[in-house]
Amino acid sequence: MPKSVFSLFMLLAAFLLFSCGEGEEAVKVSLDKRQEISFRPQLPAITYAYLPQYSNTESFQRHHRLVEYLAEQTGLPMRQVFPDTFTHHISMFGQGKIDISFSNPFIYVKLANRFGAKAMARIIEEDGRAEFRGQIIARKDNEAIQSIKDCRGKSWVAVDPSSAGGYLFPLGHFVDNGLNLRDFKEVVFAGGRQENVILGVYAGLHDLGSIREGSLKVVENKIDINQIKVVASSRSYPGWVYAYSPRMPQEAADKIRAALLKLDYQHNPRHRAILDAAKFIGFVPSDDRDFDPVRELSKKVGLDLE
The missing domain is CATH 3.40.190.10 (Periplasmic binding protein-like II)
Incomplete structure (x- = not known):
């Protein structure tokens, strides 16, 4: 018997020896009874x-x-x-x-x-x-931003390019006040999440943010929202x-x-x-x-x- 085969045989014998302790009987497993597990698709809804x-x-x-x-x-x-x-x-x-x-x-x-x-x-x-409005927010201690005119040249974080209160309405308000996209240092988006805009402004990652009115309540248990100020609000839509x-x-x-x-x-x-x-x-x-x-x-x- 080749040495490698003999070693494998001894390893299997040792495994069986230790698997079945003294007084224990080996459990016979039958493969005759099997149950098919089927995937249940979701019902139409x-x-x-x-x-x-x-x-x-x-x-x-x-x-x-x-x-x-x-x-x-x-x-x-x-x-x-x-x-x-x-x-x-x-x-x-x-x-x-x-x-x-x-x-x-x-x-x-x-x-x-x-x-x-x-x-x-x-x-x-x-x-x-x-109806509802968009809001432009900044940190309360950001003295460089006191009015919408002060947003020029600053970093702006918005919710998403398709967000109404978190982008479109504030953008319209900026345009009405003489600011266009090229007037900002940068415009970045927060993956469609209102919370991310607020937290980004709170953490000082961006100078200002735009959210839909009422969104500050969503994070009031996570941060001190009194540290956030509303710089301006859009008209209602x-x-x-x-x-x-x-x-x-x-x-x-x-x-x-x-x-x-x-x-x-x-x-x-x-x-x-x-x-x-x-x-x-x-x-x-x-x-x-x-x-x-x-x-x-x-x-x-x-x-x-x-």
């Missing part, structure tokens, strides 16, 4: 996506109660999906992977122009308006919008719209809990014409809607 301006965890916490409510009210199976970026949200909608889009008005206009998205309802913000894919049956879209408009913040405690989690207080009916001011602003600042 209407997909609901919240434009990822915050983390997926934040998006889920804000909207899972609302998704459950819509499924219950309409009798339609619904599932929340989570695009990674603003661009991913747009592409998923175009590919038919998002049926219901909750997005800022700038993204909505892109979805409508490119893929025929149809507006169904706008949210009513916590301040009672169906039509608020965040629910839109549906042209692939969706009209009957299903009508059921979802009716369920949204049925939510009663004032008189129904369960509805209040759903809306409190989502950070708005109700809905108003909406259609495509509501967003013409966003189209006009985009044209003025030279941003592409196609």
